[in-house]
Amino acid sequence: MIHEHEVKALLRDAGVAVPRGVTASRPAEITGAAEVLAPPLVLKAYGPGLLHKSDAGAVRLGLASAAQAARAAEEMRGRLAAQGITPEGFLVEEQAAPGVELIVGLVRDPAFGPAVLAGLGGVWTEIMRDTALRLCPIGEADAREMLASLRGAPLLSGHRGTPAADLGSLVELLVRLAGEDGLWRDLDLGEFELNPVIASPAGAVAVDARHIPSGRPSGTPRGPAAMTDFTALFEPKKVAVVGASTTRPNFGNMFLEFYKLTGVPLVAVHPEAAEIAGVPAVPSLSDSGADYALVAVPATRCPDVVRQAAGVPFVQVMSGGFGELGHPELEEDLVTAAREAGTRLLGPNCMGVYSPRGRQTFVGGEQGRPGSVALISQSGGLAGEVVKVGERRGLAFSRVATVGNSLDVTPAELLRWLAADPETAVVGLYLEDPRDGRALLDALMAVRGRMPVSLLVGGRSAQGRRAAASHTGGLAGEGRVWQAVADQCGAALVASQDDLIGTLAFFQAHAARADVPGDPGVLVIGPSGGAAVLAADVLDGAGLALDPLPPQARDALTALGLGVGSSLANPLEIPVGPRARPDLVREAIAAIQARRPYPDVVAHVNVQSFFTYGDTAEPLYAYTRHLAETQALLPGTRITLVTRNGECAPPGVEDEVRAVAAAGGIPVYRSVEAAAVAVAAGKRHARARAAATAPA
Incomplete structure (x- = not known):
């Protein structure tokens, strides 16, 4: 582990604020060395066995003078000796002003590489576990989103009369660590942690720092390899199947039948047969003339088959039994065989x-x-x-x-x-x-x-x-x-x-409605009852906002005969069923959208009611057609349909409803929960699109 004062020197060079401090190898040296510091002072011991200083009693706060720090260091050395710890030296620093304590760290994820973490720190780190994570590099917008996503974010903005922290300095600290040219590029990660960073109106100061190198070279991520054209993978002019049997049908034979049904030009590979199941066969993959080959033979035979694939752009190995079953040597052999043949390998497994x-x-x-x-x-x-x-x-x-x-x-x-x-x-x-x-x-x-x-x-x-x-x-x-x-x-x-x-x-x-904004507003419209209340709860839990209807919209809805016996609110209750007007949903949505456009509308119906109180699916189809007409009239709105209790419909009804809705560009879900996930996903993409196209 690199000593704390050495880590802070790296931070200081990177533009991150750290407390002023001095080091001393012995307590007696502290009085003279620390005279330049303004009390109150902090004393820390460093050396082997002091990874977690507080646990070992190797930290003292609030020391009034350099002389008091020296005496505290002598006492600390004695207590550490009783634990079998001999410190290499002592760090004395000016104690930072109070503020919100945060943790900021860098770590190397096994799959994605360097990542930055920020959250509530100090004593709250393990208790609250309130953190946000991003992959390096980040920009200022990422840093602000990280801080805003914390449950403890109100503490940074001022809470119950406390002054707000300087958010700009926190953003700057995160970017200096994890930005495009940040410190992460030069560090051997390992783990790198600042805990706490104290955020106050005066700025952000890293008062504790820890760096544990991994022992691996640092370096920066490599760039993308040259692009392969995968057209022939998805649109092959000829397909070869390796592994079909003339005597015992297997996976290879199954795929031959699949391909025979699609009508793609097809050849089987077999060492002896002239044909298999009516498909012509050749003895080797090199004789196939295919641009895509599917290999379904035991794992131990796959490398030899792939070595015959010269001239075949893509080979897919269906077989399992490689690294996933503890045989990495077979994977190495398979990759080598593909390189020797000059083919791209899909799989195995x-x-x-x-x-x-x-x-x-x-x-x-x-x-x-x-x-x-x-x-x-x-x-x-x-x-x-x-x-x-x-x-x-x-x-x-x-x-x-x-x-x-x-x-x-x-x-x-x-x-x-x-x-x-x-x-x-x-x-x-x-x-x-x-x-x-x-x-x-x-x-x-x-x-x-x-x-x-x-x-x-x-x-x-x-x-x-x-x-x-x-x-x-x-x-x-x-x-x-x-x-x-x-x-x-x-x-x-x-x-x-x-x-x-x-x-x-x-x-x-909703691909045709790519410009619909990503704000969280949603209008919910459907039959009365607890379902509307539950729908509101579900959508709220997905981060969607059921903003109230404007007064002008309520007047227009009253003119349509709505609001009798129920409130005009969002969710909006309207009669939907076999005896209700199927066009009412269109008129109600149009009346609202003309006065307060919601980017998303979730319309829900109780399918069961159409067949409990009616004997035909036509009213349900009519409702769906009117909803589709509404979507056509509102290109700036995304409409989603929820068919609750769809299993109560006769066979084929749900499929027909989906077909009618799909023709109008409306997705259909069997539950509000499923619809909420989809609507939230659409809004997330819309926000990403807006951020990507915003002026720099």
Whole structure:
């Protein structure tokens, strides 16, 4: 561990304020050395065994003179000796004025590299665990967002008569540590912690500092590799399948059947057969003439197969049994084989690629219509579910790639390419280990505000980080890094597969309304009862604001016959059901939006009521058509439909409602909770877009 006064010298050189201080190797030297300092003074011992000084009794505050500091040092040396600790020396500093105590730290995340953390510090660090995290480098806007997101932020702005801290100096401190040219670039991280930083009206002062190098070279992140054109991956002119059997059907045979259904030109690779299941066969991958090959043979055979792939631009290894099962040597051999063959490797341990436009598939059945939604997934099974369930709910995919262990082609590389793909407008990602987190962060930052991104991460609660010697390391290692990535990049971090599909559906439906602002305002409209109250609670919990209706809108609604027996408020209660006017929702929304435009409208219906009090689905269809007409009339508003209790409808009704709504550009959800996640994701992207296009 580097001594505190040496760390503070680094901070001083970087422009970070630290207390004036002196060092002395023995107590007797303190009186003369510390005479230049203005009391009250702080005394600290330093040396081996003093990582946590307070715990060891190696800190004294409020000393009135240099002579008193010398006497305190003599007493401290005796107490430390009783613990078997011999200090190398003593640091004496001017005691900082009181203020709000913060923790600011730098740490190297295993996946994403250097990160900065800020939060309530001092004695509150472990108790409150109130922190914000960002990946380096950050800008002033990031620093301000970090501080504003803290639960303790009101303390910095002045609370119950206390003076406000100088927020500008705190922002400057964060940027000097973690900005584009910050101290993080020169440090060996390790861990680097300032705790506390005291923030007061006079500025921000780092009164304690700790640096624990990792012993690794520091360096800065490398730039992106040359771009690969992945068009042939998603739109191959010919596909080869390696591993199909003539006697015992296996995964290879299954994929042959999948591809036969899409009609893509197809060849099987088999050492002896001339054809398999009606598909012509060749003895070696090098004879296939394919530009995409799917390999489904045991893991030990995969490297030899891939070595035959000269001339095949892309090879996808479906087989598992590599590093995920404790065989990293097979992974090394597989990567070497791909390099020798001059091919790009997808996987291993992945299902493949799906693209209706290119007749690419890894799922059975008829392909959906081509669309603009892309998906990158480290799980083939989850990707298959998202494709099938998503298409049932109206998603139309452009490109889907499963990448498994990502030994060669990484999620970051695919995202960079998709950002320039004219067929893709929305991207979803399911990740467990990003492989190259820094490259992924760069790719996400490159699309920030330009392309909506929804991010689902597995294993956030158990990332397996090493035990940390500092608070920074411990607090940064609690699964917060992915939230920091999402916050920094404007991506929507979701918690479930259903929310991944739901957010992608929202982005797809409202792609034409890209200029709708991202302020939190939402209008909720639907039938009366507790459902409206619960909806308000759910939306509020998602960070959305149900701003009250303006008086002019209430007058217009009264003219429509609303407000009898209920208040005219947000949520707005209107009759919806088999005996209600289906066009009332259109008139009510139009009346409100003409007087107080809400960027988002969430309309909810109780599907069960249409069939409890009626005997046909036509009133529900009519309601949905009027809602779709409303969306057409309001291009500056995003409308979302919630069909509560949809399982009470006869078979096919929900699908028809979705189809009618989709034709009008409206996404449909079965719960307010799902809709709230999607609406919040849309607003997050809108805010990122506004920030990305704002004048510098």
